[in-house]
Amino acid sequence: MSNSKSSTNMHIDLFREQILAAAKTKTPLSIQGGGTKSWYGNANTFTTLDTRPYSGILEYQPEELVITACAGTPLKEIETALAEKNQMLPFEPPYFGETATFGGAIAAGLAGPGRISAGNLRDFVLGARILDGKGQDLSFGGKVMKNVAGYDVSRLLPGSMGTLSLLLEASVKVLPRPAATTTLRCHISQARALHLTNEWAGQPLPLSASCWIGSSTDGDGELTIRLAGAAAAVKAAIPLMGAAVHAIELDPKAAEAFWTNLREQKLPAFQNLNSNDTLYRLALPAACGPVTIANMSDEIILEWHGQQRWFTAPGDDATFVSIKALANANGGHATCFKQGANVDPTKQRFTLLSEHTHSAALEAVQARLRASFDPAGVFATSRLP
Amino acid sequence: MIPMNMVTPLPELAAITALQSKLVSALRPILPAHALLWEAEDTIPYECDGLAAYRRMPLAVALPETEDQVAQILKICFDMQVPIVPRGSGTGLSGGAMPISQGLVLSLAKLKKIINIDPFTRTAVVQPGVRNLAISEAVAHLGLYYAPDPSSQIACSIGGNVNENSGGVHCLKYGLTLHNVLKVRGILMNGEIVEFGSLAPDSPGLDLLAIVMGSEGMLTVVTEVTVKLIAKPKLARVIMASFDDIEKGADAVAAIIAAGIIPAGLEMMDKATTRAVEEFVHAGYDLEAETILLCESDGTPEEVAEEIERMTKVLEQAGASGIRISQNEAERLQFWSGRKNAFPAAGRLAPDYYCMDGTIPRRNIGTLLRRIQGMEKKYGLACLNVFHAGDGNMHPLILFNGADQEEWHRAEEFGTEILEACVELDGTITGEHGVGIEKINSMCVQFGEGERESFWGVKAAFDPEKLLNPDKAIPTLNRCAEYGRMRISGGNLPHPELERF
Numbered sequence: 013m014s015n016s017k018s019s020t021n022m023h024i025d026l027f028r029e030q031i032l033a034a035a036k037t038k039t040p041l042s043i044q045g046g047g048t049k050s051w052y053g054n055a056n057t058f059t060t061l062d063t064r065p066y067s068g069i070l071e072y073q074p075e076e077l078v079i080t081a082c083a084g085t086p087l088k089e090i091e092t093a094l095a096e097k098n099q100m101l102p103f104e105p106p107y108f109g110e111t112a113t114f115g116g117a118i119a120a121g122l123a124g125p126g127r128i129s130a131g132n133l134r135d136f137v138l139g140a141r142i143l144d145g146k147g148q149d150l151s152f153g154g155k156v157m158k159n160v161a162g163y164d165v166s167r168l169l170p171g172s173m174g175t176l177s178l179l180l181e182a183s184v185k186v187l188p189r190p191a192a193t194t195t196l197r198c199h200i201s202q203a204r205a206l207h208l209t210n211e212w213a214g215q216p217l218p219l220s221a222s223c224w225i226g227s228s229t230d231g232d233g234e235l236t237i238r239l240a241g242a243a244a245a246v247k248a249a250i251p252l253m254g255a256a257v258h259a260i261e262l263d264p265k266a267a268e269a270f271w272t273n274l275r276e277q278k279l280p281a282f283q284n285l286n287s288n289d290t291l292y293r294l295a296l297p298a299a300c301g302p303v304t305i306a307n308m309s310d311e312i313i314l315e316w317h318g319q320q321r322w323f324t325a326p327g328d329d330a331t332f333v334s335i336k337a338l339a340n341a342n343g344g345h346a347t348c349f350k351q352g353a354n355v356d357p358t359k360q361r362f363t364l365l366s367e368h369t370h371s372a373a374l375e376a377v378q379a380r381l382r383a384s385f386d387p388a389g390v391f392a393t394s395r396l397p
Numbered sequence: 398m399i400p401m402n403m404v405t406p407l408p409e410l411a412a413i414t415a416l417q418s419k420l421v422s423a424l425r426p427i428l429p430a431h432a433l434l435w436e437a438e439d440t441i442p443y444e445c446d447g448l449a450a451y452r453r454m455p456l457a458v459a460l461p462e463t464e465d466q467v468a469q470i471l472k473i474c475f476d477m478q479v480p481i482v483p484r485g486s487g488t489g490l491s492g493g494a495m496p497i498s499q500g501l502v503l504s505l506a507k508l509k510k511i512i513n514i515d516p517f518t519r520t521a522v523v524q525p526g527v528r529n530l531a532i533s534e535a536v537a538h539l540g541l542y543y544a545p546d547p548s549s550q551i552a553c554s555i556g557g558n559v560n561e562n563s564g565g566v567h568c569l570k571y572g573l574t575l576h577n578v579l580k581v582r583g584i585l586m587n588g589e590i591v592e593f594g595s596l597a598p599d600s601p602g603l604d605l606l607a608i609v610m611g612s613e614g615m616l617t618v619v620t621e622v623t624v625k626l627i628a629k630p631k632l633a634r635v636i637m638a639s640f641d642d643i644e645k646g647a648d649a650v651a652a653i654i655a656a657g658i659i660p661a662g663l664e665m666m667d668k669a670t671t672r673a674v675e676e677f678v679h680a681g682y683d684l685e686a687e688t689i690l691l692c693e694s695d696g697t698p699e700e701v702a703e704e705i706e707r708m709t710k711v712l713e714q715a716g717a718s719g720i721r722i723s724q725n726e727a728e729r730l731q732f733w734s735g736r737k738n739a740f741p742a743a744g745r746l747a748p749d750y751y752c753m754d755g756t757i758p759r760r761n762i763g764t765l766l767r768r769i770q771g772m773e774k775k776y777g778l779a780c781l782n783v784f785h786a787g788d789g790n791m792h793p794l795i796l797f798n799g800a801d802q803e804e805w806h807r808a809e810e811f812g813t814e815i816l817e818a819c820v821e822l823d824g825t826i827t828g829e830h831g832v833g834i835e836k837i838n839s840m841c842v843q844f845g846e847g848e849r850e851s852f853w854g855v856k857a858a859f860d861p862e863k864l865l866n867p868d869k870a871i872p873t874l875n876r877c878a879e880y881g882r883m884r885i886s887g888g889n890l891p892h893p894e895l896e897r898f
Contacts, residue, residue, distance in 0.1 A: 073758075076758050076760065077654060099657075131572070131576055132599065134604055144847075150845075151848065156756040156757065156789050156825055156828070157569065158573065158788050158825075158829055159756055159827070160825075160828065160829060160831050160832070161826050161836075161843055162832070163611075164575075164608055165608070167575075167608065168605075188659065216540075216629070242700040242703050244697070244702065244703045245696060248699045295598050297518065297597050298518035299596070316598055319597060320598060344596075365602045368600070374602065381855065384854025385851065396602070396603075
């Protein structure tokens, strides 16, 4: 991603026109790809900027471990191309629908089960080409693993939810698929699951993902763990870890379906959200034990060795306030991930920087940062506060 | 090591002295006497960092011992509008800690406590002055370590690592500082204490931790770092493969990755380097090989056995002329000793060496090495090539005699041409050493005006008054315009009439 802007493109010109027109009238644009995550983040009714016309893989050489693609490229197309060369996106981005795009995945910044061992989506972003709020075509980072020239602007975009600039292209690091994968399952309590997964994570074992689903009241549930790596390492770990908890090995097909359904939130525990309820997400430190909230669903889901937790509870403000307080007291934060049909769509769904410990002064930094990329507020949808 | 040929002319002495005494009297009440230096004989060790060619004397040097003292220093300097250059161990290779004549050097070296180690959550909370290697040493008994291992890890501090986003020989598999730091506590220039990131997997708002990493002391002063610890592999073994052709060696690197293997380390040395280091360490390197590859595998014994077998096959297919596999830990360290001692070995070949740090896509390694061979003739200077082949991070060492002004200028020109070649080959001017003051002109080549303007926007978001290390990493518009004129008007070598071999 050099600074030569030779690749002028009709679609980019049209994006720029739309941005400049919005800047003139000071009305924000809501950037959208396949719209599969349109329910995520604070609601807005602004005009949409559709990224999908700018689509396609621009460069992919498996031995470089890097793929560069346009934001509008279907995520499916990217993962298919990688799978053909036995490679993958190690952070396992959720789709939440067939039409999910590469750009949408980056803007949402979400990661699947492998996040706990492989790292977050932003860890893998190497470079980005953007249009800022002035319509400037800018490139940051690059296509190489190690690059410390200039501030790492491309890594600000993951999770920014379209509130900073329009992502045109991104270069992302990819990895080979693990040579071997096995899934084990056992019946254990929440407290023990939290303890064991963290203990295993501190040992040289090929633990790649974990998920505990069970009851928040009596603490009873099922732990599923995924081992992935060199065939010999996985083979050696199975008896070691399996014996500790009397685990059974899952059939590979069933195992794959489980991890996919977990990532896509298609497991029964995620389904049937009551119209007055919200699906809450807690991001917590590894040290955090079981937590409970008044009126929370009996069934809860723990991922990432307990660092990501899901449950449903009433969607009213008072409930969210108490959940935020609980998360903050434990050193984490809370999000209203998905809201039921009757929950007020206009409410703030995120923990604010001002509500987070030692972060209040960062509100001003963040506001100045957004203003410098987007002085007219073209991307100021507040989808992410 | 390099002569003082970059000393910037001092502004008017009287004004400087006045400002100095004003600053010193403001800082005196909050710091113990030994923690504030301003006499030239005391501040001279701070006139440069690991890149000794760039030197300047600061107004004063402050060595606070607590976070509270750091915050007070920042507030005082903010009120007086005195710029600050934060400094860790001073091992940086790009002049990022070079003082500002009318500014304060803020050394974090005395904040060196390990605050907490938690084996259960695999984290350590440390102060910025803690040395990189000291973290791994402190947690070794728990079977854990801190993965990023820059060559200077014995001396360099974690605060410096955060500010440079340091790498090392194992970052292809284990990542950079960015991938191994969970939280940074820092103080903004206005004295406000903030935390970037958290112990949770993500934090509210934009990912500001990502932009603080590698920001070369320009956005915040780091006072505490929470690092990720990982399980120490049970075993590591290394393959040493010889190639009779540089191109074949470079292709072998690509072939290993294409085979789906991520080695723990994948390093390359050219013939000139092997010969230089062999004389120094007697590691038993193949002196006839045009290039030597070191490929390390780590993990459980089963894992390592499997990977070593797969890598050996790939290297044989890629045409290796010789392969040796370390049979024990002593031999593994022996194989690595040459790579680790490449810099001191270079120091035996010439009075001085100039270390570059560009990164290019792996497929262009052969092309760049050929171009460097051409440049050796053009500039009449020899160059050793040792590098992190796995991630394309090159460290050409240009040999020269610093006592000769003209030769240093040639070395500088040589380096600049290598960096420009890296940009042209789809890479970057710095992979892990940072821009600092050294590569600030090359930033004009790698980035356009729009990008550079955005960088200033980022800077202003954190430090609107531009007081934190303001003359580093990001060139001003004027500077780039000036540099552009200079390059166009010749980029000519001094004394072009001389032959150089």
